[in-house]
Amino acid sequence: MNADTNLHPDNALQHIVIVGGGAGGLELATRLGHTLGRKGKARITLLDRNRTHIWKPLLHEVATGTLDTGTESVSYHAHGARHGYQFELGELTNVSLANKTLTLAPRRNAEGETLMQPRNIDYDTLVLAVGSISNDFGTPGIQQHCYMLDSHKQAERFHTALIDQFTDIHQNRPGDSLRIAIVGAGATGVELSAELHRVTELLRSYGMSGMSRHQLQVTLVEAGPRVLPALPERISTAVTRELRELGVSIQTSVMVSAADEQGLQTKDSGRIDADLMVWAAGVKAPDFMRQIEGLGLNRANQIEVNDFLQANNPAGDPLKDVWVIGDCCSFTMADGNRVPPRAQSAHQMASCVYKNIINERDNKPLKGFKYHDHGSLVSLSSYSAVGNLMGNLSSKSMFVEGNLARLFYVSLYRMHQLAIHGKFRGTIIVMLDWLIRAIKPKMKLH
Numbered sequence: 001m002n003a004d005t006n007l008h009p010d011n012a013l014q015h016i017v018i019v020g021g022g023a024g025g026l027e028l029a030t031r032l033g034h035t036l037g038r039k040g041k042a043r044i045t046l047l048d049r050n051r052t053h054i055w056k057p058l059l060h061e062v063a064t065g066t067l068d069t070g071t072e073s074v075s076y077h078a079h080g081a082r083h084g085y086q087f088e089l090g091e092l093t094n095v096s097l098a099n100k101t102l103t104l105a106p107r108r109n110a111e112g113e114t115l116m117q118p119r120n121i122d123y124d125t126l127v128l129a130v131g132s133i134s135n136d137f138g139t140p141g142i143q144q145h146c147y148m149l150d151s152h153k154q155a156e157r158f159h160t161a162l163i164d165q166f167t168d169i170h171q172n173r174p175g176d177s178l179r180i181a182i183v184g185a186g187a188t189g190v191e192l193s194a195e196l197h198r199v200t201e202l203l204r205s206y207g208m209s210g211m212s213r214h215q216l217q218v219t220l221v222e223a224g225p226r227v228l229p230a231l232p233e234r235i236s237t238a239v240t241r242e243l244r245e246l247g248v249s250i251q252t253s254v255m256v257s258a259a260d261e262q263g264l265q266t267k268d269s270g271r272i273d274a275d276l277m278v279w280a281a282g283v284k285a286p287d288f289m290r291q292i293e294g295l296g297l298n299r300a301n302q303i304e305v306n307d308f309l310q311a312n313n314p315a316g317d318p319l320k321d322v323w324v325i326g327d328c329c330s331f332t333m334a335d336g337n338r339v340p341p342r343a344q345s346a347h348q349m350a351s352c353v354y355k356n357i358i359n360e361r362d363n364k365p366l367k368g369f370k371y372h373d374h375g376s377l378v379s380l381s382s383y384s385a386v387g388n389l390m391g392n393l394s395s396k397s398m399f400v401e402g403n404l405a406r407l408f409y410v411s412l413y414r415m416h417q418l419a420i421h422g423k424f425r426g427t428i429i430v431m432l433d434w435l436i437r438a439i440k441p442k443m444k445l446h
Helices: 023-037 056-064 076-083 152-172 187-206 233-246 287-291 343-361 403-421 423-439
Strands: 014-019 042-048 086-089 092-096 101-104 114-116 119-122 125-128 178-183 216-222 249-252 256-260 263-266 271-273 276-279 310-312 318-324 375-380 384-390 397-401
Touching (some): 023 403, 056 152, 152 187, 152 276, 187 216, 187 375, 233 375, 375 403, 397 403
Parallel strands (some): 042 086, 178 216, 216 249
Antiparallel strands (some): 101 119, 263 271, 384 397
16 A cells, blocks of 8 residues: 555545544544444544553553553454444554645554555544643753653553562662652652552562562652642642652752753752653643644644634634644633643543534534533542542532542543443443452552
8 A cells, every 4th residue: 555545435424533542532433433433424533553542641550550551441443343433543644634634654563664654544524632742841861761651652661660670679689779750740740659659569469578668769850839730739738748748759949951861950950860760741742743734833732723622724714624622732711721631621622522523514503612620630549639629500619638539530530431431331341340450460560
């Protein structure tokens, strides 16, 4: 197949292509598959560079080994067959808005051999849900020496390095400590800090009896004045207290200027020595977005959209057949703030675009997007959780922590499972998941 070959022949059915199988993209593909795909009213194609879906807020658990991708992942091929959409494995490299064509990169195996040449997909309606990646802000050495948790492959890579380090200490350096520096005290950095301490406790149950959480030295580095800078100060204060009780060293108002093999260099000429480093200090949309001519982008590569979540061109005019959801979407609210890159944002955007695609087909008015902040929850592993819940009848929020907050946090994932599997099948999956978690090992060591 050559680069000029289209994957799908022309036919009378509307072809809706969703690029990105994250929280929003997968939910949208599922709903459109149920309404249009199953009934032969349209062709729904979900495109992703990976074969399986993992809920992104759980990647810190993949990184520590406390969540097994084998049981928690969703196969796009199998899911699509059940829910009325087609799955296409591939990596998007460019979009021709004029020709309504997507260009996919060549597929290669682990040895670098080409399995499939570059190819094209035609679309009638395009939904961009490509998510976000870590933003290193051009800081020297970050790409070479720091781990990032943008995908389950990156999380698995960190997990392998983590277990290798623990094994080396257990077998060759008894009593030594493992130093881990995490840059960025947002939700990912905070949750990873707590989960790492849980892992050191679990190691004692899996043959490493000499290990303890006192041999783990986690340093959480934040350029701002406090942890969780995007969340209310009360949550930040509670989380700071909990992390320090676990033994996490928190350094705020510290900016990293470079990274090398031995650790981090700070702008005040200080150093933070570390054996492993994780960069979680900000996000941006993928860099290839800059190669797509005709899209209006902000500095973080996010696509500017109108009130209905249709993509804007550089002049601010809408592209009627291109919709944007999730972390790659830049939506400005009435108060001038942008919708934050969170899972709840992606879910709400997916619902809005679903209704607008259906309304457009039925010649009905489009629905403007309104973001509703339902609050924020931060998990501190099995120790605790902290957050605030926004009421539907009031602008006030309710502060929650401890077991109640932990229950709400777990419920968010259950709601995601119900959204992508349906109420009946999703309920069964949730019940089986509880049973499997009760009997399987609490972490993996491979």
